[in-house]
Amino acid sequence: MVVIHYTAMDSAQEALQRLCDPQHEVSAHFLIGSDGKLWQMVREKDRAWHAGAGEWHGQADINSRSIGIELDNRGDHPFAEPQMMVLERLLTALLHRWKIPPNGVIGHSDMAPGRKLDPGSRFDWLRLEHQGLAKPRGSGELPQTVELPEFINLARKAGFTANVDDQTLLNTVRLRYRPWATGPLTPHDLTPLIRKTGSS
Known part of the structure; x- marks a missing residue:
């Protein structure tokens, strides 16, 4: 890498x-x-x-x-x-x-x-x-609801597997995809991690 x-x-x-x-x-x-x-x-x-x-x-x-x-x-x-x-x-x-x-x-x-x-x-x-020089963020549909376990699962599938607490994981994913975001977990935090059906 x-x-x-x-x-x-x-x-x-x-x-x-x-x-x-x-x-x-x-x-x-x-x-x-x-x-x-x-x-x-x-x-x-x-x-x-x-x-x-x-x-x-x-x-x-x-x-x-x-x-x-x-x-x-x-x-x-x-x-x-x-x-x-x-x-x-x-x-x-x-x-x-x-x-x-x-x-x-x-x-x-x-x-x-x-x-x-x-x-x-x-x-x-x-x-x-x-330019194909970093993995493109997900472009799946915005979920209607969001649950912390789902976010954690998607983040780990995306590569964020270091052993950290939930808030640190959220902050890290946001730093990569949504650095302006603050506050509690929202559906928008999941969108970059969701791949379209059939995409790799």
Whole structure:
């Protein structure tokens, strides 16, 4: 899989120094600056220390089965157009080279709910989905009613299998699909998780 992060630092150079400093025990395969500059720090076939504890679709040890991409962004502003264009080109190449399905492109928060928030509420997941670079959200009909067990079941089927409490799970799914949403569970929280009959 591919895990997308934001650096939460003030500059790409600052992030680069951190990611290349053995003292910090953190690394990633790629870093993309806000201006679109691309650095590769770890070979794709090698393990990088970018994900930490977490789970996606029942698989743990994400570091051993993923490529980590860091984006120069503090998490409080939109991602720059040159940066997104380079990310799209990189993802296209990685998915083809490693035969990664769109469902394998996730945010750090998806696999580490409650512990991580990146790439955050300002990241444009729909943009990637429209290009086949991330799994498209469900387009099923809006349910008339909603029950928590149904939401949990749908979320786990979608890949959110980390062991967290119900509220953290809701917050995590919303961060990916409806970052503006607040308050109790609603039918709109289920819609992105519902696949049309006959769709994969």
